[in-house]
Amino acid sequence: MIEAKLKELIEDMSVEEKVGQLVMLEGSYFEKDALVTGNINENNCDTESLKAFAGSTIGISGAETVRSIQKKQMEDQPHHIPMLFMLDVIHGYRTVFTCPLGQGASFDPEMSRKCAEIAAREAAASGIHIVFSPMADLVRDSRWGRVMESTGEDVYLNGRMASAMVKGYQGDNAGDPLRVGACVKHFAGYGAPVAGREYYNVELSEHTLREYYLPAYQKAVESGCEMVMSAFNTWNGIPCSGNRWLMKDVLRDEMGFDGVVISDWGAVAEMTMHGFCRDNREAAGAALKAGVDIDMCGNAYAEHLAELVAKGDIDSSLLDEAVMRVLRLKNKLGLFENPYKDADIRLEREIILSKEHRELAREMVRKSIVLLKNDKYDDENVLPLKKGKLAFIGPYVDNADMDSSWAVNGDVLDQISIKKAALEFWDKGDLLFADGCTMLDNHTVGARYYYEDEAFCSKNDSLLKQAVEAAKCADTLVLCLGEHRAQSGEASSRARIKLPKVQLNLLRELARSGKTIITLIFSGRPLELEEILKYSHAVMMVWLPGTEGGHGIMDVLTGKHNPSAKLPISIPYNEGQLPISYDQYSTGRPRTGIHTGEYTSGYIDVPNEPLLPFGYGLSYTDFNISKVSLSSDHMLEDGTITATVRISNQGDVEGTETLQLYLQDVAASRVRPILQLKGFKKISLKAGEEKLVSFCISKEQLSFIRADGSYGCEEGIFRLWIDNSSKVKEPVTFELIKKG
Ligand code: BGC
Numbered sequence: 001m002i003e004a005k006l007k008e009l010i011e012d013m014s015v016e017e018k019v020g021q022l023v024m025l026e027g028s029y030f031e032k033d034a035l036v037t038g039n040i041n042e043n044n045c046d047t048e049s050l051k052a053f054a055g056s057t058i059g060i061s062g063a064e065t066v067r068s069i070q071k072k073q074m075e076d077q078p079h080h081i082p083m084l085f086m087l088d089v090i091h092g093y094r095t096v097f098t099c100p101l102g103q104g105a106s107f108d109p110e111m112s113r114k115c116a117e118i119a120a121r122e123a124a125a126s127g128i129h130i131v132f133s134p135m136a137d138l139v140r141d142s143r144w145g146r147v148m149e150s151t152g153e154d155v156y157l158n159g160r161m162a163s164a165m166v167k168g169y170q171g172d173n174a175g176d177p178l179r180v181g182a183c184v185k186h187f188a189g190y191g192a193p194v195a196g197r198e199y200y201n202v203e204l205s206e207h208t209l210r211e212y213y214l215p216a217y218q219k220a221v222e223s224g225c226e227m228v229m230s231a232f233n234t235w236n237g238i239p240c241s242g243n244r245w246l247m248k249d250v251l252r253d254e255m256g257f258d259g260v261v262i263s264d265w266g267a268v269a270e271m272t273m274h275g276f277c278r279d280n281r282e283a284a285g286a287a288l289k290a291g292v293d294i295d296m297c298g299n300a301y302a303e304h305l306a307e308l309v310a311k312g313d314i315d316s317s318l319l320d321e322a323v324m325r326v327l328r329l330k331n332k333l334g335l336f337e338n339p340y341k342d343a344d345i346r347l348e349r350e351i352i353l354s355k356e357h358r359e360l361a362r363e364m365v366r367k368s369i370v371l372l373k374n375d376k377y378d379d380e381n382v383l384p385l386k387k388g389k390l391a392f393i394g395p396y397v398d399n400a401d402m403d404s405s406w407a408v409n410g411d412v413l414d415q416i417s418i419k420k421a422a423l424e425f426w427d428k429g430d431l432l433f434a435d436g437c438t439m440l441d442n443h444t445v446g447a448r449y450y451y452e453d454e455a456f457c458s459k460n461d462s463l464l465k466q467a468v469e470a471a472k473c474a475d476t477l478v479l480c481l482g483e484h485r486a487q488s489g490e491a492s493s494r495a496r497i498k499l500p501k502v503q504l505n506l507l508r509e510l511a512r513s514g515k516t517i518i519t520l521i522f523s524g525r526p527l528e529l530e531e532i533l534k535y536s537h538a539v540m541m542v543w544l545p546g547t548e549g550g551h552g553i554m555d556v557l558t559g560k561h562n563p564s565a566k567l568p569i570s571i572p573y574n575e576g577q578l579p580i581s582y583d584q585y586s587t588g589r590p591r592t593g594i595h596t597g598e599y600t601s602g603y604i605d606v607p608n609e610p611l612l613p614f615g616y617g618l619s620y621t622d623f624n625i626s627k628v629s630l631s632s633d634h635m636l637e638d639g640t641i642t643a644t645v646r647i648s649n650q651g652d653v654e655g656t657e658t659l660q661l662y663l664q665d666v667a668a669s670r671v672r673p674i675l676q677l678k679g680f681k682k683i684s685l686k687a688g689e690e691k692l693v694s695f696c697i698s699k700e701q702l703s704f705i706r707a708d709g710s711y712g713c714e715e716g717i718f719r720l721w722i723d724n725s726s727k728v729k730e731p732v733t734f735e736l737i738k739k740g
Contacts, residue, residue, distance in 0.1 A: 001331050001336045001337070003328075006324065006327050006328065006331060007324075009079060009081075009327065010320060010323055010324060010327065012079065013078075013079060013323070014078075015306045015309055015310065015316075015319070016049070016053060016306055017053055017077075017078055017079065018319055018320070018323045019053070019301060019302070019305040019306050019309075019319070020050075020052075020053025020054055020055055020077075021053075021055035021081070021322075021323045021326045021327065022055060022288075022293055022294050022295060022301050022305065022319075022322055022323065022326065023050070023053070023054055023055060023056075023294070023295055023301050023302045024054070024055070024056040024057060024058060024084075024086070024262065024294050024295065024296045024297055025050065025051065025054040025056075025057050025297070026038075026040060026057070026058060026059060026297050027057050027058055027059030027060040028040070028059070029047070029050070029051055029054070029057070030051065030057060030060060030069045031060050031065055031069065034057075034059040034060045035059035035060075035061075035087075035408055036059060037058070037059060037088055037265070037408065037490075038265035038266060038297055039265075039266060040297075041266050041269060041297060041298055041299045042299065043299035043302055043303055044299075044303060045299075045302050045303060050302060051076070052073075052076040052077055052078075053077065054073075054083060055081070055083060055084065055294065055326055056083055056084035056085070056086055056130075056294060056326075057069075057083055057084075057085060057086070058085075058086045058087065058088075058296065058297065059087065060085060060087075060127075061085070061087055061093075061123070061126040061127055061128055061409065062126055062127065062348075063125060063126055063127050063343040063344050063345045063347070063348045064345055065127070066085055066126070066127025066128075066340070066343045067127065067340050067343050069083075070082055070083060070085075070127075070339050070340055070343075074339055081327070081330070081336075082330060082335040082336070082339035084129050084130055084326075084329070084330060084333075084335075085127050085128050085129050085130075086128070086129065086130040086131070086132065086183070087123060087128045087130075087131060087132070087408070087409075088131070088132045088133070088406060088408050089119050089120075089123045089128065089131035089132070089133060089180075089408075089409070090131075090132070090133050090135070090149055090404075090406040090407070090408075091103065091115070091119070091133075091404065091406070091407065091546065092115065092118070092119045092122075092361070092407060092410065092546060092547070093119050093122035093123040093126065093128075093352070093409050094122055094352045094353055094409050094410065094411065094414065095118060095119075095122060095352070095353050095354075095357040095358060095360075095361050095414075095546075095547050096361065096403045096407040096410040096414075096415075096546035096547045097115040097118075097119070097360075097361050097364045097546050097547075098361075098364045098365055098368040098543055098544070098545050098546055098552075099148050099149070099404045099406075099524055099543055099544040099545075099546070100134070100135065100148065100149050100150060100151050100161075101147060101148050101149070101150060101151065101152060101524060101525070101543055101568060101569065102364075102365075102368035102369075102542075102543030102544065102545065102565075103115065103151060103161065103364065103368060104150070104151030104152040104157060104158075104161060104568030104569070105152075105368045105369075105370050105541070105543065105565040105566060105567060105568045105617070106364065106367040106368045106565050107157065107565070107566050107568075107658045107680055107682060108367055108682060109160045109161055109163070109164035110164065111363070111364055111367055112151075112161055112164045112165055112168065113164040113165065113167050113168035114168065114360055115168065115360060115361075115364055116133070116134075116164070116165040116166075116167075116168025116169045116182075117168040117169070117171070118356075118357050118360055119131070119133075119168075119169070120168065120169045120170075120171075120178060120179055120180045121178045121351055121357075122348075122351060122352050122357070123180055124177075124178045124179065124180050124341065124342035124343075125178065125342050125343070125344055125347040125348045125351055125352065126343065126348055126352070126409075127340070127341070127342075127343035128180055129180060129181060129333055129335070129341060130180060130181040130182075130183055130226070130227055131169055131180050131181070131182060131183065132183045132185060132229065133165060133169070133182060133183070133185075134151075134161065134162045134165035134166065134182065134184055134185075134220060135149040135150055135184075135185050135186065136150075136158060136159075136162040136184050136185070136216035136217045136219070136220050137149075137150050137185070137186060137189070137190045137191030137192075137213075137216075138150070138153065138154075138155065138158055138191050138192070138212055138213050138216060139152065139153060139191040139192075139569070140153050140191075140192070140578070140579035140580060140581045141192070141193075141195070141196040141578045141579035141580075142196070142497055142525040142526045142569065142572070142575075142578060143195065143196025143197075143493055143494055143495060143497060143575055143578055144191065144193060144196040144197075144198065144493050145198060145487070145488045145489050145490065145491065145492030145493050145494065145524070145525070146190075146191070146198070146488075146489060146490055146492075147191075147488065147524065147525045147526075147569070148404055148406075148488040148489055148524030148525055148544065149404075149406060149489070150191055151568055152567075152568030152569040152614070153568065153569045153570060153580075153581045153582070153614060154568065154581075154582075154583070154614060154677050155211075155212050155215050155216065155583075155676070155677075156676070156677045156678060156679075157568060157677060157680075158215075158216035158219075159215050159216045159218070159219035160219070161216075162184060162216045162217070162219050162220040162223075163219040163220060163222070163223040165182065165220075166182045166184065166220050166223040166224060166225045167223055167224075169181070169182040170182055170224060170225070170226065173332070174226050174332060174333060175332050175333045175334045177342060178342050181225075181226035181227055181329065181332075181333065182220070182225045182226060182227070183225065183226070183227035183228065183229050183262065184217055184220035184221070184225045184227070184228055184229070185228070185229035185231070185264070186229050186230070186231035186232065186233075186240075186264055187217055187228050187229060187230050187231055187240060187246070187247075187251060187261075188209065188213060188214060188217060188231060188235060188240060188246055188250075189202040189204055189209055189213045189231065189233065189235050189240075190202070190231035190232065190233050190240075191213070192204055192213065192579075193233060193493075196493050196494075196495075196578060196579075197493050198490070198491050198492070198493040199232050199233065199491075200233070201233055201234045201237075202233045202234065202235050204235065206236070207670070207705060209235065210705055211704060211705050214250070214255075217255075218255050221251075221255045221256065221257045222255075225259065226259045226260065226329055226332070227259055227260045227261070227262055227329070228251060228257060228259065228260075228261050228262075229261075229262050229263070229264055229296075230243075230247065230261055230262070230263050230264060230267060230287075230290075230292055231264060231267070232264050232267050232270065234274060234276075238276065239267070239270070239271045239274045239276050240267075241263045241264070241267045241268050241270075241271060241286075241287050241290065241292050242268075242271050242276055242277070242283070242286035242287055242290045243290055244289060244290045244291065246290075247261060247290045247291035247292065248290065248291045251291070252291060258325075259325065259329065260293045260294060260325045260326055260329050261291055261292050261293050261294070262292070262293065262294040262296050263287060263292045263294065263295055263296050263298065264296060265296050265297050265298075266296070266297055266298040267296070267298070268280075268283050268284060268287040268292060268295045268298045268300040268301065269283055269298045269299055269300045270283075270298075271283040271286060271287070280299060280300040280303060280304060281300075281303075281304040281307070281308065283300045284300035284301050284303070284304040284305050284308060285304075285308050285313055285314055287300065287301075288301075288305065288308075288314060288318055288319070288322060289314070289318065293322040293325050293326060294322075294326065305319065353414060353547070358547065358548055361546055361547050361548040361552075362548035362551045362552045362555070363552070364546075364548075364552070365542070365545045365546070365548055365549055365551070365552020365553065365555075366552045366555050366556055366561040366563075367564065367565060368542075368543055368545070368552075368565050369540050369541065369542050369543075369552070369553065369556045369563050369565055370540065370541040370563065370565045370566060370567055370616075370617040371383070371538075371539075371540050371556075371563040371565075371617060371618040371619065371620075372529070372533065372539040372540065372541055372612060372616075372617070372618070373533055373536065373537070373538055373539040373618070374537075374538045374618055374620075375537040375538060381538075381620065382476075382516055382518060382537045382538040383518060383538045383540075383557065383559070383620065384556075384557060384558055384559025384620060385476065385478075385518070385557050385558055385559070386476070387430075388430070388474075388475035388476060389430050389431075389432065389473060389474045389475045389476075390422070390426065390430060390431055390432070390474055390475070390476050390477075390478060391431075391432040391433070391434065391467075391470040391471055391473070391474035391476070391477050391478070392418055392419065392422055392431065392432070392433050392434075392478045392480060393433075393434045393435075393436040393467045393470060393471065393477055393478070393479050393480070393506070393510065394435070394436050394437075394479045394480035394481045394503070394506065394520075395435055395436065395437060395438060395439035395480070395481070395482075395503065396418060396439075396480035396481065396482055396520070396522050397417070397418045397419050397433055397434070397435060397480045398417055398418070398419040398433060398435065399412075399417060399419075400417060400418075400439070400480075400522075401415070401485055402415055402417075402485075402522060402544055402545050402546060402549040402550075403415070403485060403544060403546055403547070404485050404488065404489055404524055404544040404546075405448075405485050405486050405488070405489030405490070405492070406489050406490070407546065410546065410547065414547050415546070415547050415548075415549060415550070416547065416548055416549060416550035416551045417549075417550050418478075418480050418520075418549075418550045418553065418554075419433050419550075420550055421550030421551050421553065421554045422550070422554065424551075424554070425554045425558060432470040432473060432474055433470070434463070434466045434467040434469075434470040435463050435466070435467070436463055436464060436466075436467035436479075436503075436506045436510075437460050437463050437464060437467075437502040437503055437505065437506045438453065438456070438459065438460060438463070438500075438502055439484050439500065439503075440484055440500050440502070441500045441501045441502055442456040442457075444484075444500070446484075446486050446487060446492060448486055448491065449486050460502055464505075464506060464509060467506060467509075467510065468509060468510070468513070471510050471513040471515055472513065474515060475515065475516070476515065476516045476517075476518065477510055477513070477515050477516065477517050477518065478518045478519075478520065478557070479506070479507060479510065479517060479518065479519040479520065479536070480520050480522065481499055481503045481506075481507065481519060481520070481521060481522070481532070482499070482503075482520075482521050482522030482523045482527075482542075483499070483500075483522065483523045483524060483525070483527065484500075485524070485544060487524070488523070488524025488525050488544075489524065494525075495575065496575060497525060497526065497527050497528055497572075497574075497575050498527065498528050499521075499527055499528075499532070504531060507519070507531070507532065507535050507536075508531075508535065511535040516537050517535060517536045517537055517538075518536065518537065518538040518539075518540070518557070519532055519535075519536040519538070519539045519540075520539075520540050520542050520553065521539065521540070521541050521542065522542055522543070522544060522545070523541070523543060523544070524543070524544050526567075526569055526570065526571040526572065527571075528572070528573070528574050528575075528611075529571055529611060529612070530573060530611055533611075540553075540556065540557075540563070541567070559620060559653070562619055562620045562621065562653060562654065562655040562656065563617065563618070563619060563620065564617070564619060564655065564656035564657065564658060564682065565617050565658075566614075566615050566616060566617040566658050566660075566724075566725065567612060567613070567614055567615060567616050567617060567725075568614070569614060570582060570610035570612070570613055570614050571610055571611050571612040572610045572611060573606050573607070573610065573611045574606065576603070576605075576606060577603075577606060577608075577610060580610055581614065582610075582613055582614040582615070582675070582726035583673035583674070583675060583676045583677075583726075584608075584673060584674055585671055585672075585673060585674070586671070586674050587601040588601075589601050591608055609727075613725055613726045613727045614677075614725070614726045615658075615660050615677070615723075615724070615725040615726040615727075616725040616726070616727065617658070617725070619651075619655045619656070619657065620651070620653055620655060621649055621650070621651030621652070621653050621654070621655035621687065622649075622650045622651045623647055623648065623649055623650065623655070623657045623685070623724065624647070624648045624650050625645050625646075625647050625657075625659070625722065625723065625724060626645050626646040626647070627645070627730075627732070628643050628644065628645055628720060628721070628722050628731075628732045629643070629644050629645075629732075630642070630643055630644075630720070630732055630734055631643075631644075632734065633733075633734050633735065634734055634735040634736070634737050635697065635734055635735070635736050635737070636737055636738075636739060637699055637713065637736065637737070637738045637739060638699065638739075639698075640696050640697060640698045641696075641697050641734060642694050642695070642696055642697070643661070643694065643695050643697060643720055643722060643732070644692055644693065644694040644695075645659065645692070645693055645722045646690055646691070646692055646693075647659065647683055647685065647690060647691055647693055648685070648688075648689070648690035648691075649685035649686065649687055649688060649689050649690070650688075651687060652687045652688075653687055654684065654685065654686045654687060655684070655685060656682050656683065656684040656685075657682070657683050657685070657724055658680055658681070658682050658683075658724065659680060659681050659682075659683055659693055659722055659723075659724065660677055660679075660680045660721075660722070660723055660724065660725070660726070661677070661678050661679035661680065661695045661697075661701075661720070661721070661722055662675040662676060662677055662678065662720070662721040662722075662723070662726065662728055663675065663676055663678045663697070663701055663702065663718055663719065663720055663721075664676070664718065664719040664720075664731070665702065665704070665713075665714065665716065665718055666716060666717045666718065666719060666733075667716055667717070668704070668706070668714050668716065669706050669707035669708070669714060670704065670705070670706060670707045672704065675719070675721065675726065675728060677726070678695075678697075678701040679695050679701070681693055681695070693722075695722065697720070699712075699713045699736075702718060702736060713736060714736070715735075715736055715737060715738050716735065716736060717733050717734070717735050717736075718733065718734055718735070718736060719731035719732070719733055720732050720733070720734065
């Protein structure tokens with residue numbers, strides 16, 4: 001439809017109809033089995049007209065269902081305007097990929113682009129138009145449960161991943177066949193709630209917000225994402241959904257976003273609970289004025305917008321602008337011509353969980369596994385696994401759910417468990433399996449579950465006995481431990497980031513067996529790993545690996561695939577170090593260098609550094625990285641210099657190393673972090689092979705928000721490293737010289 005027609009359409013719509021376009025109704029209004037991912041908000045509206053006018057819905061999928069609901073909607077809506085069907089497709093639709101944090105570990109944006117593309121295909125065939133992904137929130141406090149949905153702690157890596165995912169979902173145009181619109185969330189700063197406590201307020205200076213938290217959303221916007229979700233939290237004392245400065249000045253004017261803004265679930269009305277608005281009526285006005293177009297599953301717009309316009313409290317042009325943005329999006333998706341878009345029962349059957357999709361999921365698992373420890377005995381590493389009797393022990397071995405709490409369309413029955421995969425790789429006679437313990441401690445409380453088992457102690461005693469017996473008969477033990485999937489995700493902040501006690505107990509008991517122990521950690525967040533590293537001879541972080549978890553893990557355990565992933569987030573010694581990130585500030589009294597005395601910045605009971613740093617991860621081969629050579633010892637502001645290293649594979653198997661470029665501006669008008677990631681490259685080398693690898697440095701990597709608020713670089717000395725983790729060795733230096 002041409003723009004002029006949209007204008008005609010809007011002119012012909014009643015205020016109630018217009019408001020309807022800005023109302024997203026829970027799927028349960030249309031379909032009793034719809035998925036509900038938030039609190040149901042009651043309202044005083046007439047249900048039938050609410051439904052007839054609704055512009056969008058959430059939680060309904062399946063081609064047949066979507067088609068029939070859309071058909072009825074077209075009949076009921078006075079101007080036959082189709083609805084938008086939206087869904088949380090966070091890391092896959094039915095084929096579930098490794099959770100976003102694991103995808104961050106791959107340091108492979110192209111892989112994430114491909115996964116998003118497949119997720120889009122499956123979701124589109126099932127009738128979905130918009131997916132609520134990527135989550136570009138930066139996270140430095142892993143007590144926050146949604147760390148699992150992020151790609152980690154780094155500004156640059158997050159930006160690369162957010163951009164790749166948007167491109168994967170949307171391709172060149174979200175309206176193209178089997179593409180969906182991407183909604184970047186949660187604007188802004190939602191990943192930094194105080195003390196990691198879910199839905200709590202965010203305290204960040206404007207400088208920190210701009211320099212660390214906004215860039216990843218900006219990358220998503222630059223990549224063309226069609227929608228932005230406003231966050232639940234306050235920033236600077238103002239809820240994001242009522243924050244004009246954030247939504248208009250920053251998002252629209254500075255970042256140039258011209259798509260649709262949707263509130264998070266009920267976030268408009270929640271401004272009353274925040275104590276920002278007296279009532280929902282005021283909240284509706286504040287949100288629309290701030291630039292929120294759609295009220296997701298709240299009652300504020302539905303109940304009050306029409307009246308606010310009628311009484312002149314809201315200018316009708318403001319309402320029209322918001323409605324126009326929604327109609328434009330529908331038009332871009334081609335819904336006026338084909339309201340069902342790609343919803344197709346035959347296609348759904350054909351492509352969902354196809355061999356190709358599963359293969360990509362398996363590859364993503366392989367590429368996301370971080371090898372944290374791999375002891376060497378008699379010149380031979382523990383991993384890859386050798387021949388002999390293997391005992392797979394732990395609550396994640398059999399029948400475990402390896403999706404995350406946000407894999408809303410995933411089905412445990414589709415998953416390849418560790419046990420199933422092991423039986424495909426080895427002779428049955430060489431394998432033993434035991435649960436070893438329950439997944440959770442008794443009386444574990446979560447936002448959405450409460451674990452209580454009357455026979456807890458006796459059950460765990462007998463599970464432990466079976467595990468000890470299995471261990472006796474095996475040469476090597478593979479322990480499959482971790483968090484329950486409901487322990488991370490929304491509303492799953494934890495004050496303690498430990499493994500359940502029953503699992504630690506199992507590890508301690510099995511350590512007495514004297515057998516070789518390989519531990520796999522399934523988790524949606526960094527956990528305290530000191531004890532696990534102590535008792536295990538090899539450790540791998542496998543995250544929440546999704547549908548093809550078992551296969552991908554076996555590929556790595558057996559050496560069919562050599563691990564190359566790196567930690568996208570620091571693993572602290574304990575939660576007392578949180579928030580933590582590698583790009584710290586030096587302080588006036590740094591603990592390293594000349595100031596190693598008593599009065600330096602640090603703790604007395606734990607190091608400043610995490611247990612395992614950002615960017616860390618081992619391989620089954622050894623790489624040697626030479627000193628960096630620079631093409632010049634100085635750089636002109638508009639020029640470039642090149643930094644080069646020679647990397648060689650010194651082991652006897654092929655492998656891939658992730659070379660990371662870090663920079664530091666030594667003295668600047670605003671203090672700079674001790675190092676910041678500015679680029680990375682994955683380099684694959686055959687045994688014995690070597691390569692020269694270069695990074696080009698330009699002013700973009702040297703720029704920051706200066707003391708006067710402007711963005712740019714400053715003259716002076718810079719330190720540069722190219723290494724395989726953020727625990728860098730000696731830097732080289734160069735000087736930036738401005739002309740004139
Ligand atoms: C979450 C969003 C999600 C939305 C819809 C909210 O509670 O914060 O991330 O997209 O629900 O399910």
